[in-house]
Amino acid sequence: MATNGTHTNGDSHTTNGLKPKPRIVIVGGSLGGLFAGTALKSHGFDTILLERNPENLLHNQGAGIVAGGDTIEFFKRYDRTGKPVAVPSYKRVYLNQKGDVIHEEVNRQNMTSWDLSYYLLRANYDRIDSEYLEGGKLPEVRDTDGEVKYCAGATVTNIEDKGGQVLVSYLQRGLDGKEESTTILADLVVAADGPSSSIRKLLEPKTERTYAGYVVIRGTVPEQEGSPESLEVFRERFCFFHAPGIQNLTYTIAGHNGTTEPGQRLLNFVWYANFPADSNELDTLMTDISGRRRHITIPPGQIAPEAWNMVKKMGYDRLPPQMAEMAAKTTAPFVQCITDVIASKNLWMGDKVVLIGDALAGFRPHTVASTSQAAFDAMSLAEWLDGTIDRKQFVKQTMQFAREIQAMGVRIGDRSQFETLPVDEYIADRNFASIKRQDRVYGKWTEDGLDKI
Numbered sequence: 001m002a003t004n005g006t007h008t009n010g011d012s013h014t015t016n017g018l019k020p021k022p023r024i025v026i027v028g029g030s031l032g033g034l035f036a037g038t039a040l041k042s043h044g045f046d047t048i049l050l051e052r053n054p055e056n057l058l059h060n061q062g063a064g065i066v067a068g069g070d071t072i073e074f075f076k077r078y079d080r081t082g083k084p085v086a087v088p089s090y091k092r093v094y095l096n097q098k099g100d101v102i103h104e105e106v107n108r109q110n111m112t113s114w115d116l117s118y119y120l121l122r123a124n125y126d127r128i129d130s131e132y133l134e135g136g137k138l139p140e141v142r143d144t145d146g147e148v149k150y151c152a153g154a155t156v157t158n159i160e161d162k163g164g165q166v167l168v169s170y171l172q173r174g175l176d177g178k179e180e181s182t183t184i185l186a187d188l189v190v191a192a193d194g195p196s197s198s199i200r201k202l203l204e205p206k207t208e209r210t211y212a213g214y215v216v217i218r219g220t221v222p223e224q225e226g227s228p229e230s231l232e233v234f235r236e237r238f239c240f241f242h243a244p245g246i247q248n249l250t251y252t253i254a255g256h257n258g259t260t261e262p263g264q265r266l267l268n269f270v271w272y273a274n275f276p277a278d279s280n281e282l283d284t285l286m287t288d289i290s291g292r293r294r295h296i297t298i299p300p301g302q303i304a305p306e307a308w309n310m311v312k313k314m315g316y317d318r319l320p321p322q323m324a325e326m327a328a329k330t331t332a333p334f335v336q337c338i339t340d341v342i343a344s345k346n347l348w349m350g351d352k353v354v355l356i357g358d359a360l361a362g363f364r365p366h367t368v369a370s371t372s373q374a375a376f377d378a379m380s381l382a383e384w385l386d387g388t389i390d391r392k393q394f395v396k397q398t399m400q401f402a403r404e405i406q407a408m409g410v411r412i413g414d415r416s417q418f419e420t421l422p423v424d425e426y427i428a429d430r431n432f433a434s435i436k437r438q439d440r441v442y443g444k445w446t447e448d449g450l451d452k453i
């Protein structure tokens with residue numbers, strides 16, 4: 001059927017010929033979109049996932065992520081591969097600039113990696129096999145599963161309220177690289193298109209993603225390449241360092257193809273450094289190897305040598321030796337500007353569009369809660385569609401979490417980067433950020449206006 005001269009993929013449909021099922025379109029195929037797709041599939045809902053990246057698999061982001069409570073809970077509920085997703089860390093240690101341990105506490109935390117989580121989710125969503133499944137298995141197919149379709153090279157450009165449904169417009173890239181304008185009608189659109197969400201921009205153009213005044217420099221080093229001094233503080237530990245304008249944390253994550261075998265893992269560093277907006281240093285850092293000034297991210301391998309030399313020198317001058325060693329030994333560092341963004345609400349167009357994960361609220365990484373937010377939003381959405389919770393509960397739990405954690409990230413991030421405090425206060429902030437969602441007391445303000453959503 002043709003719509004406005006473009007190709008249309010049809011109307012609302014029934015899958016079993018008896019019972020109408022909603023057509024759910026997910027925008028974005030990173031962790032947030034895959035959490036939603038996997039949960040909805042398991043609850044019997046059909047989904048079509050549109051991801052703008054033209055390749056069938058997203059690139060390894062080369063990064064460790066802290067697997068918060070809801071990330072672990074998600075895999076407990078929905079993973080059918082049986083592959084362990086996380087490497088535990090048992091202690092937090094704090095270093096001084098000489099590299100001595102100045103504080104140590106027992107605190108179990110689970111570390112995973114972006115790529116392991118991604119491949120396990122792809123296995124669960126559309127049964128993509130990969131070496132990451134070694135020690136696990138391709139998930140069983142259940143009669144009750146919803147149907148899934150993953151569309152690579154599909155960039156959503158517009159959504160339009162058509163009363164009972166939403167018309168989603170997108171550019172579909174073909175094998176020849178040409179893009180065709182396409183539309184699809186959806187009963188529900190799940191926007192999981194990240195912190196720069198195009199769907200959020202269409203719905204709420206005044207909400208902007210703003211630069212927080214500092215960046216995070218990240219990279220990994222194979223465990224075997226770490227010096228004994230480094231391994232002593234980084235292995236199965238979450239290791240921190242604070243100085244004015246600097247925070248560095250380094251920890252062990254899964255290695256190649258997700259292996260959690262000791263000796264085969266990676267040491268992952270996360271180094272926050274102040275680079276004022278409009279400064280020459282920020283321009284130097286964010287101008288990539290080809291001379292292009294990037295706005296938010298310089299991907300692995302794209303940092304210009306001049307910029308990387310500047311960063312390494314900063315490392316030698318200001319970091320403990322074990323952390324400077326990581327900067328010296330990493331081969332594919334990358335940089336991200338730290339930003340802030342939050343939507344005013346998550347349900348739009350009469351509940352036919354829902355924002356989840358970073359599209360709803362882009363947290364500062366100090367919260368270690370972004371992946372967990374995406375997992376929690378996806379689990380909550382499945383519960384709402386399944387009737388386990390009602391709409392009011394869905395809005396309350398997802399919006400209060402988004403508001404509280406986004407504001408906390410700004411507060412502790414600014415304290416860490418722009419104030420000079422005794423180390424005890426940084427420790428207290430970090431412990432506060434680690435409180436489990438279930439045990440967290442939300443500010444009364446987080447309820448403001450929720451009844452009007």
Ligand SMILES: Cc1cc2nc3c(=O)[nH]c(=O)nc-3n(C[C@H](O)[C@H](O)[C@H](O)COP(=O)(O)OP(=O)(O)OC[C@H]3O[C@@H](n4cnc5c(N)ncnc54)[C@H](O)[C@@H]3O)c2cc1C
Pocket residue numbers: 027028029030031032033050051052053058061063064065066114154155156157192193194195197198199218356357358359365368369370371372374
């Ligand atoms: C390097 C790195 C390290 C991180 N470390 C941590 C950590 O330690 N702890 C933590 O909790 N979280 C961490 N995160 C964040 C975490 O990965 C994300 O919060 C999580 O993946 C949820 O993000 P998302 O899927 O909502 O958005 P994103 O990951 O931004 O994905 C959005 C997806 O939407 C696609 N897309 C965008 N626009 C369109 C469009 N118009 N049409 C179609 N597709 C579109 C993009 O291509 C992308 O695949 C990290 C992220 C990165 C990149």
